[in-house]
Amino acid sequence: MMADLARRAAITGIGQSAVGRRLGRDPMDLTLDAALEAIADAGLERADIDGLASYPGGWFGPRGFSGPGIPELQDALRLELSWYAGGPELPGQLGSVIEAVTAVACGLANHVLCYRTVWEATAQGKGGRAGIGSDGTTAGGGGKGFRASGMLQWTLPFGAASAANWIAMFAQRHFHEYGTTREQLAWIALNARRNAAGNPKAVYRAPLSLDDYLAARMISTPFCLYDCDVPADGATAIVVSRAERARDARKPPLFVEAVGSAIRGRPSWDQFDDLTTMAMRDAGAMLWSHTDLRPADVDVAELYDGFSFLALAWLEALRFCKQGEGGPFVEGGRRIALDGELPLNTSGGQLSGGRLHGYGFLHEAALQLWGEGGARQVPGAPRVAVAAAGGGPLAGCLLVTRD
């Protein structure tokens, strides 16, 4: 095993604002709610925070996709920082937390506040879900005569405007190669909805049946409405502490055992070498190469489900089953239930909980390890959790343990 990051950083506090559809709240206000809650949860004071990390940086992307940037939050809280980083070119949304882990492991900071804010539901207003790049705000410029450049030039002219289209094509190839079915994929969504019933903040909590799923309108085959997550407003914050200082915190430290940040295939939505998986394949393999723990040691898995297929692909990438066997693995939903052998997306994920965009999975992993899951708590005092985020060329994951 490589002796590198293991146990040199720990999660010591978590915070989350209100979560919902069209809260109409100021994004900084949401961010402050999450940040102050996380600092208090760790038992720290404002003055203890000497690092900030965020994805994807301030006001990046389409309206609602991000909130305040690092300088704004630093200034609002008048923080004195030793280290900070914010931006989009990272191993997925949790890549920003991985940056914080490396910073504290190297001693550059003691306590880094990591955060992610979205307000997509409010930004979209009464309109429908916007296609990525299909509106002027997204693509930078917009309006009549707008022309696509960069990566989007290869997809927008063909009406492949949304990640729903790009990821649906990976799912279709997976169906083709491995015989995966909609009836199997459905269980990612049905399990999420079942778990959302125990999460008071979840956007969708009403029961969902397999018949409901199969009768839903199609978005981009093989994805129906329930394979796509729901835009939400909300902010999430995580405090990452240097191991030597983690014992200062109020709660038992959750040590970062290993991370996955690799991408070895082409960083693209249509050029990746294997069209049944994505960058998660490389991030997942890297995570297990940095620890003696094995997939069977994991007590709870919080895996990105911006689209249902991504969670299934993460299950394979993280070796909970063999490549191609994700369908049978989730079918029927018993194995991935709260009381199953691998409880999955215990708060309802993004499919039913709302798109907190990656950070919600790590927040929930920590909540479960601290035994604070309430009605959705995994029984048996879980000690090892994996959180993963991203799809396509974006992928990052963390293995977190409680002693």
Next chain:
Amino acid sequence: MSKPFRVLPQLTAQNEHFWTGGAHGELRLLRCRACRHWIHPPAPICPSCLGRDVAAEAAGGRGRVATFTVNHQPWIPGFPPPYLIAIVELEEQAGLRLTTNLVGCAPGAARIGMPVQVVFEQHEDVFIPLFEPAAG
């Protein structure tokens, strides 16, 4: 068949060969003059031999559907669903792919592995490469 509204690409020195080759009925892609490796999307270096002498050449325009999706959601005004989006792998080289639309093919008739050939749809100064079913 009437043409849908399409968001067009911004033409640059780097991509012009690709988006205007259809004016000559050709699907043009960059190729390394030294090792003959095809390069797409364009970059001024060969990823295989790191040669810097690359130039556009006409590919045959035939390939197979690597994967596809039937899009049912109206994302772009003037581009009404349903329509077929596909990743086509060209016959010249393993992994030489592009995202496109399948045309002349009913949504329910698309299959992974089906042979296709390029056709072009002109919008202003851009020739969009689309693919239609071809004889195997």
